[in-house]
Amino acid sequence: xxxxxxxxxxxxxxxxxxxxxxxxxxxxxxxxxxxxxxxxxxxxxxxxxxxxxxxxxxxxxxxxxxxxxxxxxxxxxxxxxxxxxxxxxxxxxxxxxxxxxxxxxxxxxxxxxxxxxxxxxxxxxxxxxxxxxxxxxxxxxxxxxxxxxxxxxxxxxxxxxxxxxxxxxxxxxxxxxxxxxxxxxxxxxxxxxxxxxxxxxxxxxxxxxxxxxxxxxxxxxxxxxxxxxxxxxxxxxxxxxxxxxxxxxxxxxxxxxxxxxxxxxxxxxxxxxxxxxxxxxxxxxxxxxxxxxxxxxxxxxxxxxxxxxxxxxxxxxxxxxxxxxxxxxxxxxxxxxxxxxxxxxxxxxxxxxxxxxxxxxxxxxxxxxxxxxxxxxxxxxxxxxxxxxxxxxxxxxxxxxxxxxxxxxxxxxxxxxxxxxxxxxxxxxxxxxxxxxxxxxxxxxx
Amino acid sequence: xxxxxxxxxxxxxxxxxxxxxxxxxxxxxxxxxxxxxxxxxxxxxxxxxxxxxxxxxxxxxxxxxxxxxxxxxxxxxxxxxxxxxxxxxxxxxxxxxxxxxxxxxxxxxxxxxxxxxxxxxxxxxxxxxxxxxxxxxxxxxxxxxxxxxxxxxxxxxxxxxxxxxxxxxxxxxxxxxxxxxxxxxxxxxxxxxxxxxxxxxxxxxxxxxxxxxxxxxxxxxxxxxxxxxxxxxxxxxxxxxxxxxxxxxxxxxxxxxxxxxxxxxxxxxxxxxxxxxxxxxxxxxxxxxxxxxxxxxxxxxxxxxxxxxxxxxxxxxxxxxxxxxxxxxxxxxxxxxxxxxxxxxxxxxxxxxxxxxxxxxxxxxxxxxxxxxxxxxxxxxxxxxxxxxxxxxxxxxxxxxxxx
Numbered sequence: 085x086x087x088x089x090x091x092x093x094x095x096x097x098x099x100x101x102x103x104x105x106x107x108x109x110x111x112x113x114x115x116x117x118x119x120x121x122x123x124x125x126x127x128x129x130x131x132x133x134x135x136x137x138x139x140x141x142x143x144x145x146x147x148x149x150x151x152x153x154x155x156x157x158x159x160x161x162x163x164x165x166x167x168x169x170x171x172x173x174x175x176x177x178x179x180x181x182x183x184x185x186x187x188x189x190x191x192x193x194x195x196x197x198x199x200x201x202x203x204x205x206x207x208x209x210x211x212x213x214x215x216x217x218x219x220x221x222x223x224x225x226x227x228x229x230x231x232x233x234x235x236x237x238x239x240x241x242x243x244x245x246x247x248x249x250x251x252x253x254x255x256x257x258x259x260x261x262x263x264x265x266x267x268x269x270x271x272x273x274x275x276x277x278x279x280x281x282x283x284x285x286x287x288x289x290x291x292x293x294x295x296x297x298x299x300x301x302x303x304x305x306x307x308x309x310x311x312x313x314x315x316x317x318x319x320x321x322x323x324x325x326x327x328x329x330x331x332x333x334x335x336x337x338x339x340x341x342x343x344x345x346x347x348x349x350x351x352x353x354x355x356x357x358x359x360x361x362x363x364x365x366x367x368x369x370x371x372x373x374x375x376x377x378x379x380x381x382x383x384x385x386x387x388x389x390x391x392x393x394x395x396x397x398x399x400x401x402x403x404x405x406x407x408x409x410x411x412x413x414x415x416x417x418x419x420x421x422x423x424x425x426x427x428x429x430x431x432x433x434x435x436x437x438x439x440x441x442x443x444x445x446x447x448x449x450x451x452x453x454x455x456x457x458x459x460x461x462x463x464x465x466x467x468x469x470x471x472x473x474x475x476x477x478x479x480x481x482x483x484x485x486x487x488x489x490x491x492x493x494x495x496x497x498x499x500x501x502x503x504x505x506x507x508x509x510x511x512x513x514x515x516x517x518x519x520x521x522x523x524x525x526x527x528x529x530x
Numbered sequence: 531x532x533x534x535x536x537x538x539x540x541x542x543x544x545x546x547x548x549x550x551x552x553x554x555x556x557x558x559x560x561x562x563x564x565x566x567x568x569x570x571x572x573x574x575x576x577x578x579x580x581x582x583x584x585x586x587x588x589x590x591x592x593x594x595x596x597x598x599x600x601x602x603x604x605x606x607x608x609x610x611x612x613x614x615x616x617x618x619x620x621x622x623x624x625x626x627x628x629x630x631x632x633x634x635x636x637x638x639x640x641x642x643x644x645x646x647x648x649x650x651x652x653x654x655x656x657x658x659x660x661x662x663x664x665x666x667x668x669x670x671x672x673x674x675x676x677x678x679x680x681x682x683x684x685x686x687x688x689x690x691x692x693x694x695x696x697x698x699x700x701x702x703x704x705x706x707x708x709x710x711x712x713x714x715x716x717x718x719x720x721x722x723x724x725x726x727x728x729x730x731x732x733x734x735x736x737x738x739x740x741x742x743x744x745x746x747x748x749x750x751x752x753x754x755x756x757x758x759x760x761x762x763x764x765x766x767x768x769x770x771x772x773x774x775x776x777x778x779x780x781x782x783x784x785x786x787x788x789x790x791x792x793x794x795x796x797x798x799x800x801x802x803x804x805x806x807x808x809x810x811x812x813x814x815x816x817x818x819x820x821x822x823x824x825x826x827x828x829x830x831x832x833x834x835x836x837x838x839x840x841x842x843x844x845x846x847x848x849x850x851x852x853x854x855x856x857x858x859x860x861x862x863x864x865x866x867x868x869x870x871x872x873x874x875x876x877x878x879x880x881x882x883x884x885x886x887x888x889x890x891x892x893x894x895x896x897x898x899x900x901x902x903x904x905x906x907x908x909x910x911x912x913x914x915x916x917x918x919x920x921x922x923x924x925x926x927x928x929x930x931x932x933x934x
Contacts, residue, residue: 252683254679283716284716285714285715285716285718286716286717287716288713288714288716289714289715289716290714293714293715295714295715295716295718295719296718297715297718297719302679302682302719303711303715304714304715305706305707306706307702307706310675310702310703310706310707312672312675313671313672313673313674313675313676313678313679313703314675314676314678314679314682314703314707315679316672316675316676316679317675317676317677317678317679317680317681317682317683318679318680318682318683320676320679320680320685321679321680321683321684321685322683323661324635324661324662324680324685343671344669344671344672344675347667347669347671347672347673348672348675348676350667350669351666351667351669351672351673351676354667355661355664506717507712507713507716507717508712508713508751508752509712509752509754509776510712510720510774510775510776
């Protein structure tokens with residue numbers, strides 16, 4: 085049974101006077117005293133202090149004389165930023181880790197309220213963003229291929245939480261959320277999807293070619309499995325320059341049957357490259373279920389001599405723990421495979437309804453039981469880090485942000501015709517022409 | 531001129547935000563151009579100096595042979611240079627570039643301890659270590675991909691295919707990632723790889739080991755292709771290819787590795803997009819590259835005896851074509867013969883014919899004649915193999931037919 089006692093150390097920095105409030109399940113009179121003092125201190129200062137509001141809302145939520153407190157809370161609580169509380173929390177992952185030829189990390193994950201709320205917000209953003217992309221595709225503003233990541237957000241977020249921007253990530257075509265996780269902005273993303281100039285690849289890449297060099301996000305690749313040797317190359321360069329960072333090469337359960345993957349595993353293991361191979365196992369390679377495509381669907385064991393770890397990919401804390409463990413491992417010992425057991429709600433891409441090879445019951449079943457955002461919501465609510473209303477507010481905020489980004493992206497113009505010829509070659513020694521016959525429009529050097 | 535320099539700055543690969551710590555590397559000297567004494571220069575074939583000349587101390591023209599037997603006349607004749615074989619010239623170029631820039635590395639099968647299957651990388655592993663001269667397992671797709679991934683971060687790998695034909699296994703990586711990443715990332719990533727290896731018809735090596743991949747790679751957007759034919763241009767093109775920010779495929783030929791020539795001692799590079807005038811002439815332009823150059827020169831001796839004056843151009847740059855040099859030649863002679871080792875269908879000659887016809891149709895007095903290898907897998911038997919490639923006698927006949 086969970087502890088009833090919550091000691092929340094809330095620090096109120098009020099003009100130099102430190103007021104520490106310890107809240108326990110106390111009597112009504114104590115509540116009123118605490119409330120009054122915090123009310124006074126809140127009234128003295130114009131800036132909303134998030135911790136005050138949090139304490140107030142907890143009081144409001146818990147107290148018997150809820151009406152009075154709720155009204156007062158409503159009067160005082162202003163729009164506040166994500167909680168900055170960094171008291172450590174330890175939460176267990178939903179499932180234990182299973183491993184192949186290595187130790188498992190502990191099930192208890194260190195986190196804090198700020199991080200959990202950040203996870204919630206980011207995942208809600210990604211979910212909203214992918215659904216918005218769905219509607220944009222149906223409105224024919226996004227064309228071609230559009231592979232959506234909803235359901236798998238925990239993998240992108242959890243991985244980011246465990247690493248720095250110096251570590252490299254490379255993934256396949258389901259890259260929208262990974263791009264955002266790496267620091268990409270929403271307008272950039274939507275502009276690229278709509279083929280506009282303001283896109284991250286200047287409108288010339290499209291959905292499958294998002295890149296962000298300054299935060300070491302290497303894309304964004306359309307050919308299944310081809311990014312894994314590239315990921316090996318990233319790890320090779322990191323080993324070559326000895327900069328203590330790792331590379332994550334993501335691929336799917338469909339790509340796990342590619343030969344170049346096993347070649348890459350051999351190469352990485354041979355030279356102890358700091359490469360982490362992450363199989364995002366959403367159980368379907370386009371329309372083919374994993375048991376129909378792979379003799380051995382235990383992808384984390386497929387490395388044979390390369391150790392592997394199986395992680396519940398719908399639990400963001402498990403992903404974070406697993407990736408942290410993998411980074412430490414890879415820096416010391418060489419490659420490791422992580423299998424993220426995850427699920428995608430949409431079909432493979434927008435042209436795939438997603439229901440011809442699986443039942444709607446299965447999809448809704450997973451959504452009810454394993455949805456990553458719901459899991460974090462329950463964690464936040466059960467640990468009293470925020471109220472339902474606040475979480476709903478976050479979701480509304482996120483929706484607005486996405487809508488704004490879309491309208492901003494819609495304003496961006498289409499690329500100029502001369503952009504057709506830019507970036508085919510890098511201008512350097514002697515290269516002055518395009519095409520085979522040197523008579524095309526010459527590019528002006530920047 | 532300022533814009534050119536800015537462009538140079540923009541084109542450099544290693545930026546401070548790159549994950550490779552620039553303190554640990556000697557950054558490419560392009561940025562510190564005022565401090566560094568560059569000892570080389572790129573000169574265009576029309577003789578105009580490239581405006582970056584103020585950095586150079588010495589002027590070395592690129593290969594313009596004036597004697598019919600193809601030897602190089604160097605303007606700086608005070609130093610006689612040194613004599614070496616073509617594979618040694620490649621090695622010299624590679625070694626100089628590896629000394630100059632620590633981010634240049636070599637990877638391929640048997641390049642390290644074995645010294646390279648054609649001895650191009652002999653001795654480099656002892657000098658630079660196992661990581662910089664990397665022996666890969668037999669996994670072309672993945673080690674080419676690995677090289678490209680490393681290039682995305684700023685390294686400059688030289689990927690060797692033991693035989694060009696093996697690179698067919700890496701075609702996806704070369705086409706989709708190597709050629710296209712600069713474009714699809716909107717210019718964020720440059721891929722300064724060099725993919726090199728021997729190809730061409732050798733001495734009875736069999737069908738699978740006698741492939742000419744120029745025709746397969748030529749339509750990949752974003753890559754450059756060059757073919758070397760003499761020790762002089764082998765070294766020059768190797769160095770230029772390594773320094774280029776674009777992916778370059780350097781085609782060598784199995785039978786040319788033991789050619790001996792005297793090359794200058796000074797540092798020099800050859801322009802990647804320029805053709806080489808092997809023998810100026812008046813009557814007919816013969817365009818060729820790689821091993822066929824020697825067949826053409828042999829035929830040229832016969833032709834000269836018969837009274838013809840062929841102009842022989844080694845096109846060297848297979849993508850993009852140097853239509854400037856070729857065009858000037860066509861305008862002079864009005865007759866073109868293309869001699870190549872590629873297959874007839876969809877080969878380099880086919881593209882070149884189309885390009886010349888499109889651009890210089892009015893200057894042609896006769897249809898362009900293209901002599902290429904037969905569209906057959908290369909047979910093992912010696913006599914049959916001889917007849918798959920173009921022989922000097924056929925070249926002579928073709929010229930006579932053209933000049934009738």
